[in-house]
Amino acid sequence: MSFARTFLQTSRALSARNSINPVQHALGNKGQAQFLGAARSYATAFERSKPHVNIGTIGHVDHGKTTLTAAITKRQAEKGYASYLEYGSIDKAPEERKRGITISTAHIEYQTDTRHYAHVDCPGHADYIKNMITGAASMDGAIIVVAASDGQMPQTREHLLLARQVGVKKIVVFVNKCDAVEDKEMLELVEMEMRELLSSYGFEGEETPIILGSALCSIEGREPEMGVQKVDALLEAIDSWIPTPERDISQPFLMSVEDVFSIPGRGTVASG
Template sequence: VLSDELPESNCFKTFEAIDNAPEEKTRGITIHLCTVGYSTTCRHYAHTDCPGHADYIKNMIIGTSRMDAAILVVAATDGVMPQTKQHIALTKQIGVEQLIVFINKADVVDQDMLELAELEVRELLELFGYRNTPVVAGSALLALSGDQGEYGVKAIHRLLKALDEVIVQPERDDQSPFMLMVDHTYSIRGRGTVGTGVVYRGVVKKHTEIEVLGFGQRLKSNIADLEIFKKPVPFAKAGDSVGVLLRGIQYRKLRRGMTICPKKTVPMTNHFHVTLYCLTAKEGGLGEPILSTHFGHAFIHVFSSAVRLDHDQEFIMPGETVDVSVTVSKPIAILTGTRLVYRSLNGHIIGYGLVKKALKPVVLVDGRLKKAIVPPLKQEEEVAMEETQS
């Protein structure tokens, strides 16, 4: 629709161009993340297409970690599915406070079924604190074919109007030192290695000296070039989805979850203090107590890893908020206030939390989390920036 009405600032992309992996084409579902850009008359949007299928919830967590708002798509023919509740819970836990609902396939059900689908969605949104959420009913297929009816192009107009008028652009931290967590990497022959991601804070300019942190590595580099949706730019600021061309870094050394930042601005450690909330079963959590030493998976922005969780209580009950220490196998860059999602080893959501402070690294005997030498939380010491520079 936008490519027809505002062609100078919007380029049409087919479904095959967005979901282009072989399995995505075969199964007709989104598996991998894909970010596309488009503009209305008011704003420019970076839109990340996230998988909705339950098998790919990990990819969905990584996608929502970099969003200011979300569009929840529900099929009128199916209504609320089991994974819909999990998606809304994760969206809330990641810190996405703004949401719009698009009920798709509205053209193939009667009015009663459409109203029932909206009622189910609204009840679920209320449970997680999303109130007065705009709901737009339409048909993506009709809009794609250029149908001018209520469920075709007009529905997309209503959706875009809701985005422009309801979604409030959050305040950006443009004053702190630049930081970006890499979500994709690729190599340009003859030029170097590119890391893409959303600028978490600050402003970055071309030719800036930086370091790349993560997985126990500290790599020095220089930003040779910047691109936003394949257009060269002199700088990028907090909130921008940007590609960063790094000089002197081998492609195989740059990994998703690594952090790009100026030297000595972000601590790196394998151990940090987290305030964790354990979800109840009603909230979409596992609904079981956590023992004093627990092993699971943590998701921090686009980084994910097996972790060890330790706390000073005998166990944590669902619904409790407790201070814990989290240990990962390889040191990563971590900031106070960073959000974290914690899942069990078999994929159930357990809880979410906020990083209170980076702690001194702990020793892993034989490199194993089970053999980590973890002191009681009360005796833990915050890591000094100088200690992370070795």
């Protein structure tokens, strides 16, 4: 009995000692100082050195918006301007992976030599047009993706119209999947039709940059003249064509509220 009582008292004493300062107990005084010093070094304020622009990919379902987004992150990751996000990391919801389409908007960030971008990858399916509008409402400019094998489709036209209605004034066109089209006249026809469509919706159709390439070639590292070089050309076009927005940082912060949830035991939560 005395052995059991002594063992129990010793265990309680050790537990009490550990609960007083687990960091000090594990590291010692010197280790604790180093640990806290390292923690303080990470608590520095974030300073943005480049102008910030909100951008996104819009267009018809299955024309390659998410693939292009992944290609951009891969290319910029090679330059040290982003973290590479694979296709499956962008469309990560189980239903998105099952159906192979984007349902919810996905948010990605990357940089170029001159700017920092927040990129919204919008769904192209007609059933999720509300999610597309939500994503486009925050954009300063947009990339509309058109498959060279299909040309403009219903959501190509609808997304252009909605982008215009929510205030997006500058568009860059990426004609994707050009590696799957052998007829060069077909590519010229797609470009001509897109310029006409842009003009009909109030955009500068004749001046708008149109890049012909393949996002998949860029990701797979083949046909650089159709892949990585075209992604570079796209980013250069975005930097030059989409103006840097003026943001009045002297005024109070405003956040648009999209929805309000009542959570039992927690209260009311606003999201936007």
